[in-house]
Amino acid sequence: MASDAAVSKEGLLIPLIDFSLFLSGKPSERNETAKAILHGFQTAGFIYLKNHSVPLDDLKHAFSTSARFFDQSLDDKLALGWTTPEANRGYSAPGREKVSQLEEIDDIEKVRAAAPDLKESYEIGREGVEGFPNQWPKEGTVTGFRTDMMGFFDQCKELHVEVMRAIAVGMGLDEEFFDRFVDVGDNTLRLLHYPEIKSEIFKINPGAVRAGEHSDYGSITLLFQDNRGGLQVKSPNGQFVDATPIEGTVVVNAGDLLARWSNDTIKSTIHRVVEPPRKTAESYPPRYSIAYFCNPNFDSHIEALPGTYSAEQEKKYSGINSGDYLVQRLTATY
Numbered sequence: 001m002a003s004d005a006a007v008s009k010e011g012l013l014i015p016l017i018d019f020s021l022f023l024s025g026k027p028s029e030r031n032e033t034a035k036a037i038l039h040g041f042q043t044a045g046f047i048y049l050k051n052h053s054v055p056l057d058d059l060k061h062a063f064s065t066s067a068r069f070f071d072q073s074l075d076d077k078l079a080l081g082w083t084t085p086e087a088n089r090g091y092s093a094p095g096r097e098k099v100s101q102l103e104e105i106d107d108i109e110k111v112r113a114a115a116p117d118l119k120e121s122y123e124i125g126r127e128g129v130e131g132f133p134n135q136w137p138k139e140g141t142v143t144g145f146r147t148d149m150m151g152f153f154d155q156c157k158e159l160h161v162e163v164m165r166a167i168a169v170g171m172g173l174d175e176e177f178f179d180r181f182v183d184v185g186d187n188t189l190r191l192l193h194y195p196e197i198k199s200e201i202f203k204i205n206p207g208a209v210r211a212g213e214h215s216d217y218g219s220i221t222l223l224f225q226d227n228r229g230g231l232q233v234k235s236p237n238g239q240f241v242d243a244t245p246i247e248g249t250v251v252v253n254a255g256d257l258l259a260r261w262s263n264d265t266i267k268s269t270i271h272r273v274v275e276p277p278r279k280t281a282e283s284y285p286p287r288y289s290i291a292y293f294c295n296p297n298f299d300s301h302i303e304a305l306p307g308t309y310s311a312e313q314e315k316k317y318s319g320i321n322s323g324d325y326l327v328q329r330l331t332a333t334y
């Protein structure tokens with residue numbers, strides 16, 4: 001069988017799929033796996049892949065490198081600050097955005113004092129894009145950072161191509177159908193750190209979350225999480241369900257642009273990050289995750305995929321340029 005359930009609750013079934021059966025299985029296994037992947041995206045909008053192409057050691061190394069990055073002083077990180085949606089590269093410390101939903105000034109100050117940041121992140125884009133250089137830490141500060149992160153970037157880029165091939169096969173399209181749409185690698189590697197946080201934060205402000213509910217924008221997101229937990233996915237009946245970490249797997253979710261491309265046959269599902277299930281008396285431990293946001297090449301024209309409509313008037317959306325769409329979405333967020 002190509003898949004088990006990674007999550008099954010409240011009508012949300014997220015399959016756990018052995019990706020090696022697609023990468024190197026017999027033709028029948030390959031087909032069956034591709035169908036299971038597509039089905040997961042059409043129903044839950046999320047899948048877990050095990051035996052994918054990113055080796056566990058490289059993954060562990062990416063996490064320890066990320067931790068060393070966030071260990072730098074705040075000043076050093078702020079010097080690499082995220083600038084514009086067009087660049088979409090660099091460091092963000094958006095801690096203030098959530099606490100500002102509190103109404104009483106006293107409460108706001110209390111929460112800020114106890115938890116200056118619920119989340120910090122750092123983004124890396126494709127190298128060599130004119131006008132938009134990556135914001136690398138100064139040479140020698142985080143040893144090996146640039147080489148290791150770009151190595152990881154390329155591994156994820158390759159995995160994106162393979163997952164898109166699986167979707168193509170699942171849809172009955174040519175296996176290489178998406179290749180020319182995704183070969184450039186206009187993707188974003190985002191390191192995330194949710195610092196240790198006092199438990200009382202969630203008592204003072206029950207609405208507090210480590211990352212607010214949202215959908216992702218692009219084709220798919222490859223999400224690697226540590227073993228803390230806290231990621232939740234919205235079920236069809238509106239309940240948030242834990243997407244519990246499974247070591248060595250990657251969580252893959254479809255983004256809004258893929259949903260649009262598929263004429264809404266694929267779902268881009270809402271998710272968020274809350275406090276993890278385990279805590280000490282005083283606090284919740286830090287959590288690290290790495291999200292790799294995949295996009296169609298920024299110069300591609302995206303319109304309803306063959307087989308997702310039978311007559312022109314069934315196309316739900318007009319065609320759109322991928323890069324324009326993504327900048328539009330990022331502009332609305334920051």
Ligand SMILES: O=C(O)CCC(=O)C(=O)O
Pocket residue numbers: 190192211216223225231271272273289290291
């Ligand atoms: O940290 C996580 O597990 C999820 C992050 C996420 O959904 C995002 O950055 O879009």
Ligand SMILES: [Fe+2]
Pocket residue numbers: 214215216221271
């Ligand atoms: Fe997300």
